[in-house]
Amino acid sequence: MARFPRGSSAPHLLYSFFNSSKSTRPSPHSPTSALLLGNFHLRQFSSSAVRAKDDKEPWWKESMEHLRNIGISAHIDSGKTTLTERILYYTGRIHEIHEVRGRDGVGAKMDSMDLEREKGITIQSAATYCTWNGYQVNIIDTPGHVDFTIEVERALRVLDGAILVLCSVGGVQSQSITVDRQMRRYEVPRVAFINKLDRMGADPWKVLSQARAKLRHHSAAVQVPIGLEEDFQGLIDLVQMKAFYFRGSSGENVVAEDIPEDMAAFVEAKRRELIETVSDVDDKLADAFLADEPISASDLEEAIRRATIARKFIPVFMGSAFKNKGVQPLLNGVLNYLPCPIEVNNYALDQTKDEEKVMLGGNPEGPLVALAFKLEEGRFGQLTYLRIYEGVIRKGDFVVNINTGKRIKVPRLVRMHSDEMEDIQEAHAGQIVAVFGMDCASGDTFTDGSVKYTMTSMNVPEPVMSLAVQPVSKDSGGQFSKALNRFQREDPTFRVGLDPESGQTIISGMGELHLDIYVERIRREYKVDATVGKPRVNFRETITQRAEFDYLHKKQSGGQGQYGRVTGYVEPIPLGEGSKFEFENMIVGQAIPSNFIPAIEKGFKEAANSGSLIGHPVENLRIVLTDGASHAVDSSELAFKLAAIYAFRQLYTAAKPVILEPVMLVELKVPSEFQGTVAGDINKCVRSILSLTPHFFAFFLLPQVPLNNMFGYSTSLRSMTQVRQRFF
Numbered sequence: 001m002a003r004f005p006r007g008s009s010a011p012h013l014l015y016s017f018f019n020s021s022k023s024t025r026p027s028p029h030s031p032t033s034a035l036l037l038g039n040f041h042l043r044q045f046s047s048s049a050v051r052a053k054d055d056k057e058p059w060w061k062e063s064m065e066h067l068r069n070i071g072i073s074a075h076i077d078s079g080k081t082t083l084t085e086r087i088l089y090y091t092g093r094i095h096e097i098h099e100v101r102g103r104d105g106v107g108a109k110m111d112s113m114d115l116e117r118e119k120g121i122t123i124q125s126a127a128t129y130c131t132w133n134g135y136q137v138n139i140i141d142t143p144g145h146v147d148f149t150i151e152v153e154r155a156l157r158v159l160d161g162a163i164l165v166l167c168s169v170g171g172v173q174s175q176s177i178t179v180d181r182q183m184r185r186y187e188v189p190r191v192a193f194i195n196k197l198d199r200m201g202a203d204p205w206k207v208l209s210q211a212r213a214k215l216r217h218h219s220a221a222v223q224v225p226i227g228l229e230e231d232f233q234g235l236i237d238l239v240q241m242k243a244f245y246f247r248g249s250s251g252e253n254v255v256a257e258d259i260p261e262d263m264a265a266f267v268e269a270k271r272r273e274l275i276e277t278v279s280d281v282d283d284k285l286a287d288a289f290l291a292d293e294p295i296s297a298s299d300l301e302e303a304i305r306r307a308t309i310a311r312k313f314i315p316v317f318m319g320s321a322f323k324n325k326g327v328q329p330l331l332n333g334v335l336n337y338l339p340c341p342i343e344v345n346n347y348a349l350d351q352t353k354d355e356e357k358v359m360l361g362g363n364p365e366g367p368l369v370a371l372a373f374k375l376e377e378g379r380f381g382q383l384t385y386l387r388i389y390e391g392v393i394r395k396g397d398f399v400v401n402i403n404t405g406k407r408i409k410v411p412r413l414v415r416m417h418s419d420e421m422e423d424i425q426e427a428h429a430g431q432i433v434a435v436f437g438m439d440c441a442s443g444d445t446f447t448d449g450s451v452k453y454t455m456t457s458m459n460v461p462e463p464v465m466s467l468a469v470q471p472v473s474k475d476s477g478g479q480f481s482k483a484l485n486r487f488q489r490e491d492p493t494f495r496v497g498l499d500p501e502s503g504q505t506i507i508s509g510m511g512e513l514h515l516d517i518y519v520e521r522i523r524r525e526y527k528v529d530a531t532v533g534k535p536r537v538n539f540r541e542t543i544t545q546r547a548e549f550d551y552l553h554k555k556q557s558g559g560q561g562q563y564g565r566v567t568g569y570v571e572p573i574p575l576g577e578g579s580k581f582e583f584e585n586m587i588v589g590q591a592i593p594s595n596f597i598p599a600i601e602k603g604f605k606e607a608a609n610s611g612s613l614i615g616h617p618v619e620n621l622r623i624v625l626t627d628g629a630s631h632a633v634d635s636s637e638l639a640f641k642l643a644a645i646y647a648f649r650q651l652y653t654a655a656k657p658v659i660l661e662p663v664m665l666v667e668l669k670v671p672s673e674f675q676g677t678v679a680g681d682i683n684k685c686v687r688s689i690l691s692l693t694p695h696f697f698a699f700f701l702l703p704q705v706p707l708n709n710m711f712g713y714s715t716s717l718r719s720m721t722q723v724r725q726r727f728f
């Protein structure tokens with residue numbers, strides 16, 4: 001589910017408050033040899049050829065070129081974990097394939113948490129690494145549910161490339177849109193993988209055109225499937241112009257054959273489409289194409305690589321992870337088309353030079369710069385995931401947390417393989433590793449102390465839902481607080497607060513599932529049974545127009561009086577422009593002594609914590625202080641703070657406040673016979689229906705529904721459809 005704006009509804013406008021260059025260096029590789037794996041010709045790039053090109057290239061460049069940091073992201077149930085399981089199997093990281101919700105009850109490697117295995121969903125992103133064809137590939141498998149979207153955010157923040165998995169039946173689904181938006185936000189080059197070609201109704205060409213239309217992808221297929229659904233047999237590679245079949249009990253023998261004759265014309269047309277699409281964004285290929293020159297496999301491959309890394313093109317792969325078809329070519333695609341760490345421009349902010357942007361070149365001989373992007377409480381203390389952008393980190397080294405100024409020793413350094421870890425002595429730029437026992441917060445930057453750089457942090461969406469939670473037994477209060485503290489540290493979208501009226505603990509998060517999972521984890525991992533209140537939507541308030549204020553707070557009731565006058569205006573910050581509260585002091589001269597200004601800002605901030613419409617926080621506003629007055633004796637911080645609070649109350653109505661509420665993009669798949677009932681019912685509580693697509697004996701409905709109307713909806717939908725609906 002994604003969030004979209006909600007339209008107006010007098011008297012208060014209601015809309016969503018959730019707004020929530022890379023280099024195009026030509027491929028360093030020139031294909032110089034072919035490696036036979038099974039019967040499958042993989043392109044192998046000779047490193048000696050790379051070296052021969054330029055003797056002055058640094059020693060570490062080659063190992064960087066043989067490194068890929070990728071994420072696998074998609075809509076719920078598209079097959080991310082199943083795909084990762086195959087990748088780990090073919091690369092020799094695991095020796096047996098276990099299915100998500102498989103009959104053997106073992107579960108996939110990357111879903112290591114008990115709850116994940118029971119529910120068959122990914123809750124936490126998991127990191128692993130493998131080696132393919134001489135390249136090290138670090139992989140992060142992310143959850144599909146919007147409730148765990150922070151896991152996608154932090155993974156994409158630190159990855160160099162991504163696989164966007166799409167279901168060949170479901171096509172571009174609600175969460176595919178969200179994930180794709182996240183990939184854009186972090187400027188992550190990507191390849192698409194249309195999975196589940198074995199399923200009834202699989203239509204990769206429809207999915208491709210949906211991706212072009214709905215995701216505005218400039219994309220083309222680099223493969224053509226041989227057969228579909230039950231008859232799905234293999235894939236034709238449009239670059240190599242070969243047919244590949246996946247033989248053996250787990251598809252491990254990839255056999256290359258000639259293209260079936262009856263598919264030759266179709267394949268030619270699709271290759272031409274691929275060349276034309278890449279030529280649109282790659283001048284070198286366009287020149288050859290327009291001159292009608294023959295285009296070799298390596299020319300085309302290099303052009304695809306350039307265009308993909310420049311984020312101008314998305315190559316589309318296909319297959320069926322579950323039926324073990326198409327995974328090895330996708331892995332080759334990752335090596336061939338996604339960037340290595342030094343092909344991605346990463347920047348840090350130099351804190352000694354007013355946050356000047358500094359480009360990090362990925363040099364392991366440079367000063368250490370590493371970003372802590374994820375925390376986890378492990379058996380041995382806090383486990384911190386780090387992406388190293390420059391320099392080397394060694395076990396036993398002292399590093400400095402630039403955000404806190406603390407100098408910390410690195411007691412233990414590990415590489416993660418889902419929930420297993422391997423101790424290592426050192427890791428260099430480009431790598432993703434984890435450290436134990438280093439106290440920090442998510443988003444902190446570590447250096448060796450010689451530079452004061454910080455990396456920009458990730459986008460953290462605001463929680464949309466809250467509920468009261470209380471331990472059943474008073475004795476378990478300690479464990480309960482421990483659990484809440486831990487989860488809050490690990491997950492920036494999980495917040496804990498107190499209801500000022502009832503004194504109850506309120507937990508807030510990204511949805512019902514998110515909060516349910518934490519309540520369940522409190523029960524399982526901390527043995528605390530908790531009673532849970534009714535979920536509440538986190539509404540917000542905002543203003544819609546500029547308003548002036550001029551408030552004098554004056555009190556003379558014996559003793560020292562209070563005197564403070566504040567003058568200025570407030571204006572809305574457009575939704576989606578990042579900042580939620582801004583305060584600017586534009587006073588010229590000393591109308592208000594500068595030591596009182598922070599108190600004024602504090603007063604406005606405090607007042608904005610609770611809008612007068614429904615008492616929810618007021619966001620997206622800029623307060624500008626232009627003038628004021630003070631008294632030599634009676635002015636104080638308190639007087640100015642109170643003046644700001646009263647000024648806010650005075651201006652609020654004039655600024656035409658409105659209420660904001662979270663709106664979800666919901667995806668429903670309902671059997672056709674219930675179309676009328678369900679569409680009629682949902683119309684009552686939605687703002688709009690984005691699409692209604694028939695699909696065999698069912699139809700897909702994509703309505704935008706205020707979150708507040710969603711509580712209990714799955715139950716009512718279930719009864720309307722006699723338990724035959726799908727609801728994410």
Ligand SMILES: Nc1nc2c(ncn2[C@@H]2O[C@H](COP(=O)(O)OP(=O)(O)OP(=O)(O)O)[C@@H](O)[C@H]2O)c(=O)[nH]1
Pocket residue numbers: 074075076077078079080081082083099100101120121122123142143144145195196197198199319320321322323
């Ligand atoms: N028919 C078919 N089923 C598949 C394929 N890939 C995955 N599945 C099934 O789809 C379901 C979801 O697969 P997962 O791998 O858990 O999907 P996911 O995207 O990781 O799921 P979340 O992380 O929970 O969003 C499982 O039952 C898989 O067995 C495929 O290629 N074909």
